[in-house]
Amino acid sequence: MDGAVDKPKDGPQDRLALALAEDMAAVNLLIRERMSSEHAPRIPEVTAHLIEAGGKRLRPMLTLAAARICGYAGTDHRKLAATVEFIHTATLLHDDVVDESQRRRGRPTANLLWDNKSSVLVGDYLFARAFQLMVEPGSLRVLDILANASAVIAEGEVLQLTAAQDLATTEDIYLKVIRGKTAALFSAATESGAVLAGAPEDQVQALFTYGDALGIAFQIADDLLDYGGSSAVIGKNTGDDFRERKLTLPVIKAVAKADAEERAFWVRVIEKGQQNEGDLERAMAIMARHGAMDAARTAALDWSRRAQDALKVLPENPLRDILADLAQYVVARIA
Amino acid sequence: MDGAVDKPKDGPQDRLALALAEDMAAVNLLIRERMSSEHAPRIPEVTAHLIEAGGKRLRPMLTLAAARICGYAGTDHRKLAATVEFIHTATLLHDDVVDESQRRRGRPTANLLWDNKSSVLVGDYLFARAFQLMVEPGSLRVLDILANASAVIAEGEVLQLTAAQDLATTEDIYLKVIRGKTAALFSAATESGAVLAGAPEDQVQALFTYGDALGIAFQIADDLLDYGGSSAVIGKNTGDDFRERKLTLPVIKAVAKADAEERAFWVRVIEKGQQNEGDLERAMAIMARHGAMDAARTAALDWSRRAQDALKVLPENPLRDILADLAQYVVARIA
Numbered sequence: 001m002d003g004a005v006d007k008p009k010d011g012p013q014d015r016l017a018l019a020l021a022e023d024m025a026a027v028n029l030l031i032r033e034r035m036s037s038e039h040a041p042r043i044p045e046v047t048a049h050l051i052e053a054g055g056k057r058l059r060p061m062l063t064l065a066a067a068r069i070c071g072y073a074g075t076d077h078r079k080l081a082a083t084v085e086f087i088h089t090a091t092l093l094h095d096d097v098v099d100e101s102q103r104r105r106g107r108p109t110a111n112l113l114w115d116n117k118s119s120v121l122v123g124d125y126l127f128a129r130a131f132q133l134m135v136e137p138g139s140l141r142v143l144d145i146l147a148n149a150s151a152v153i154a155e156g157e158v159l160q161l162t163a164a165q166d167l168a169t170t171e172d173i174y175l176k177v178i179r180g181k182t183a184a185l186f187s188a189a190t191e192s193g194a195v196l197a198g199a200p201e202d203q204v205q206a207l208f209t210y211g212d213a214l215g216i217a218f219q220i221a222d223d224l225l226d227y228g229g230s231s232a233v234i235g236k237n238t239g240d241d242f243r244e245r246k247l248t249l250p251v252i253k254a255v256a257k258a259d260a261e262e263r264a265f266w267v268r269v270i271e272k273g274q275q276n277e278g279d280l281e282r283a284m285a286i287m288a289r290h291g292a293m294d295a296a297r298t299a300a301l302d303w304s305r306r307a308q309d310a311l312k313v314l315p316e317n318p319l320r321d322i323l324a325d326l327a328q329y330v331v332a333r334i335a
Numbered sequence: 336m337d338g339a340v341d342k343p344k345d346g347p348q349d350r351l352a353l354a355l356a357e358d359m360a361a362v363n364l365l366i367r368e369r370m371s372s373e374h375a376p377r378i379p380e381v382t383a384h385l386i387e388a389g390g391k392r393l394r395p396m397l398t399l400a401a402a403r404i405c406g407y408a409g410t411d412h413r414k415l416a417a418t419v420e421f422i423h424t425a426t427l428l429h430d431d432v433v434d435e436s437q438r439r440r441g442r443p444t445a446n447l448l449w450d451n452k453s454s455v456l457v458g459d460y461l462f463a464r465a466f467q468l469m470v471e472p473g474s475l476r477v478l479d480i481l482a483n484a485s486a487v488i489a490e491g492e493v494l495q496l497t498a499a500q501d502l503a504t505t506e507d508i509y510l511k512v513i514r515g516k517t518a519a520l521f522s523a524a525t526e527s528g529a530v531l532a533g534a535p536e537d538q539v540q541a542l543f544t545y546g547d548a549l550g551i552a553f554q555i556a557d558d559l560l561d562y563g564g565s566s567a568v569i570g571k572n573t574g575d576d577f578r579e580r581k582l583t584l585p586v587i588k589a590v591a592k593a594d595a596e597e598r599a600f601w602v603r604v605i606e607k608g609q610q611n612e613g614d615l616e617r618a619m620a621i622m623a624r625h626g627a628m629d630a631a632r633t634a635a636l637d638w639s640r641r642a643q644d645a646l647k648v649l650p651e652n653p654l655r656d657i658l659a660d661l662a663q664y665v666v667a668r669i670a
Contacts, residue, residue, distance in 0.1 A: 039511060040493040094459060098452040117433040120455055121492045124429060127462060128485035135478045140470065143478060147470045150463035157456045158375040176374060 012326040016061045019319055023064045023078060024057065030082045034129050046110045046122040050089055059084040059189045065319045066193030066207045076137035077196055083146065084189045086130035091153060091185075093123035098161065142192045149188035156180010167255055167271055169247040175216070178223075183215025206310045210323065213307035218330040220300040223248035225333060227284055227293065239280045245270045249299065251283075253292035262286050297334055304331040347661040351396045354654055358399045358413060359392065365417045369464050381445045381457040385424055394419040394524045400654045401528030401542045411472040412531055418481065419524045421465035426488060426520075428458035433496070477527045484523035491515010500606055502590055504582040510551070513558075518550025541645045545658065548642035553665040555635040558583035559628065560668060562619055574615045580605045584634065586618075588627035597621055632669055639666040 017024060031051060037043040060081030067077035095101070096109040097119045103109060111119040134146050160177045163169045190211035194204040226241040227250055241248050247255075247270070255266050268274050269283065287293050307327035314320050352359060366386060372378040395416030402412035430436070431444040432454045438444060446454040469481050495512045498504045525546035529539040561576040562585055576583050582590075582605070590601050604610050604618065622628050642662035649655050 037490055037493070039508060040490055040497055042497045043490070043493050091459075094455050097455055116451070117496055118493070120429050120432055121489065121496060124426075124462075125486070125489035125493060127459075128482065128489040131466070131482040131485055135475065135482045138475055140473055140475065143470045147463065147466040150466055151460070154456065154460035154463040155372055155375055155378070158372070158378050158453070158460060161452055161456060162375055162377045173374060 012322050012329045013056055013058060013061075015322050016065060016319070016326070017057070019322065020061055020064050020068075023068075023081070024061065026075070027057075027060050027064070027078045027081045027085070030078055030133075031085060034082060034086070034133060035126070037125070042114070042118055043122055043125055046093070046114060046118050047089065047126065049107070049110055049113065050092060051085070055088075057085065059088050059185055062186060062189040062211060062323075063193040065323060066190040066211075067197045068193075069314050069317045069319050069323075070194045070197035070199035070203055070207075071315070072193070072197035074196075077193055079133045079136050080142065080189075080192050080196060083130045083134040084185060084192075086126045086133065087146075087150070087153075088185060090123040090126035090130065091157075093119045093126070095157070097123075098157070137196060139196060141195050145188050145192050145195065149184045152176075152184040153180045156184070163247060165245045165271055165273065166247065167266055169252060171249065171252055174247065174249055174252055178216060178219040179212070182219045183212045186215035186218075187211030202313050203315075206313045209310040210307050210327070213303045213310065214327050214330065217300050217303035217307060217327065220249055220296060220303065221331050221334045224250060224293065224296050224300065227287065242269075242280050242283055243275065245273055249296040250287050250292045253295050254283075254287040254290050257290040257292070258286070300331050300334060304328060347657050347664045348391055348393060348396075350657050351400060351654070351661070352392070354657065355396055355399045355403075358403075358416070359396065361410070362392075362395050362399070362413045362416045362420070365413055365468075366420060369417060369421070369468060370461070372460070377449070377453055378457055378460055381428070381449060381453050382424065382461065384442070384445055384448065385427060386420070390420075390423075392420065394423050394520055397521060397524040397546060397658075398528040400658060401525040401546075402532045403528075404649050404652045404654050404658075405529045405532035405534035405538055405542075406650070407528070407532035409531075412528055414468045414471050415477065415524075415527050415531060418465045418469040419520060419527075421461045421468065422481075422485070422488075423520060425458040425461035425465065426492075428454045428461070430492070432458075433492070472531060474531060476530050480523050480527045480530065484519045487511075487519035488515045491519070498582060500580045500608065501582065502601055502606055504587060506584065506587055509582065509584055509587055513551060513554040514547070517554045518547045521550035521553075522546030537648050538650075541648045544645040545642050545662070548638045548645065549662050549665065552635050552638035552642060552662065555584055555631060555638065556666050556669045559585060559631050559635065562622065562628065577604075577615050577618055578610065580608055584631040585622050585627045588630050589618075589622040589625050592625040592627070593621070635666050635669060639663060 035044050035047040035051065063081040063084055064077055067080075093110055096111050097116045100111075101109050102112055109119075110122070134143060156177050157180055159173060159180065163173055163177060187208050188211070191204060191208040194207040199207075223241065226238065226248065228238050242251075251266075251270070255263070258266060265279075265282065265286070269279050284293075304327050308324050311320055311324050311327075370379050370382040370386065398416040398419055399412055402415075428445055431446050432451045435446075436444045437447055444454075445457070469478060491512050492515055494508065494515065498508055498512060522543050523546070526539060526543040529542040534542075558576065561573065561583065563573050577586075586601075586605070590598070593601060600614075600617065600621070604614050619628075639662050643659050646655055646659050646662075
């Protein structure tokens with residue numbers, strides 16, 4: 001079902017899924033219920049194609065875990081969990097239109113199977129359904145958190161579009177882009193779970209920080225893996241970001257230290273997009289020479305550590321320990 | 336500035352703008368403030384292109400008028416007014432991508448000037464900004480209204496996409512499509528203004544009914560004008576919907592009464608899209624023969640009457656009288 005049969009089933013995500021099995025079953029039911037549309041069957045068709053393709057459901061599990069760790073005993077956290085999954089799915093639909101993607105989760109994308117129109121409009125529909133769901137628990141503070149996250153996500157997407165191929169992109173802009181891409185929804189997921197549970201302020205803040213740092217660590221690790229990770233060996237997916245001329249952290253760090261000749265190289269391959277055989281290898285050699293890969297790896301490990309540290313103020317709970325393991329796990333691939 | 340210099344400036348919309356001038360100046364300021372983005376200048380560029388192109392700002396004026404008629408003395412209604420204008424602008428951006436439009440309000444569309452990506456993502460950004468604005472007044476009921484309207488709008492858009500070119504489209508589906516296209520945001524605008532003002536339930540209901548009926552009357556009239564309105568004379572813009580094979584009310588009514596030969600005609604021109612010289616004239620003749628134009632006009636006038644009647648429970652107020660005139664005005668073009 002989830003296309004990962006060759007992976008051991010005991011990672012932190014699997015343990016999280018096991019510990020939250022009852023809640024997640026209810027969330028999945030809620031998702032199926034709320035993505036339906038009596039008159040427009042195109043909506044559940046497109047949504048089901050994506051939602052049932054075996055995504056890992058990490059974001060809803062973060063909401064559920066945060067609420068439970070903070071002692072929540074109700075069931076409204078399931079609505080927030082479905083909310084974040086809908087927001088995530090909506091952004092994937094729009095992303096695939098923007099990136100003109102062909103495949104997602106091992107299947108053809110919705111924009112390819114149906115058309116861009118359906119992806120844009122069904123994405124809008126899922127945003128609206130998310131909005132309805134999140135109003136139901138009746139917490140204005142939760143709505144404020146999710147509204148702000150939506151703005152960070154949308155601004156990050158536009159920033160990514162306009163910062164692409166721009167060598168002037170700073171680490172600060174990069175951080176905004178990856179917060180929009182990943183961390184803002186992670187932190188909204190965990191923070192809103194804590195707020196719904198009525199947790200004390202230091203626990204709410206801790207769960208916000210955890211989600212934010214987890215998302216950033218995850219995304220930096222992902223960007224590093226695109227250049228072979230720690231091994232710096234060219235693998236199957238190495239170089240996608242390079243070919244798409246994306247300004248990710250290792251490149252930004254290398255550009256900052258470039259001499260005149262290296263700068264000319266970056267201008268040619270990233271800004272002008274004139275890439276030849278051997279350029280990826282040369283980019284990786286330049287990044288290695290300036291310690292850019294190591295510096296990016298250190299940054300990812302720092303954010304992972306920050307995520308783990310944030311959890312310390314929370315009550316003891318097996319779910320808390322799984323969240324700590326998860327923060328280690330997302331950087332284990334590059335350690 | 337608004338491209339309508341040749342039109343008399345004393346229609347109900349102009350009188351509404353005059354009566355609400357102070358509020359609208361504040362709303363326009365709020366819109367400019369909230370559409371900004373420190374790091375992604377593409378966002379205000381795209382938004383300003385559309386927002387400053389001289390739209391009539393009807394929706395925000397409906398919110399302001401509803402709140403004032405119900406005795407509201409605060410300033411939060413301006414936030415809701417900016418909210419509905421942002422939602423409207425976001426849907427226009429996405430619509431132009433979906434319809435592959437080239438011109439909007441007499442200017443090239445954003446998808447043409449920039450690209451589809453920018454239109455999709457800036458639309459998402461405006462939705463998110465709308466969401467932040469609407470949370471600020473702190474009314475859960477207002478949020479509920481706007482969440483439900485968003486879902487009706489999004490579902491209507493998908494429905495319009497899937498119902499296009501489908502002769503099985505019923506009047507019921509047509510009503511859902513035009514509620515999504517126009518009436519849902521009109522009624523959310525007026526209802527949320529009343530709720531914010533703390534109006535009694537019958538006034539809230541009246542302002543919902545007014546917005547809903549106004550939007551439906553407006554849209555049916557618009558669809559009729561596409562076939563020449565009451566004159567049934569072919570004018571400059573006649574036939575756009577026919578060429579795009581849209582199932583609007585006069586066509587739906589004529590298809591319902593079609594004999595075998597007429598049905599074959601509709602299948603050819605609408606379902607198969609094989610349109611020849613003279614087909615528009617023939618379609619109009621068929622519609623006239625079955626009284627489809629007259630029946631659609633009667634429907635529009637009924638909805639206009641319903642809108643005017645709804646206002647009767649509201650306190651006497653010059654703004655109330657302008658709203659009544661507005662409901663007449665939107666069908667005057669076809670009367």
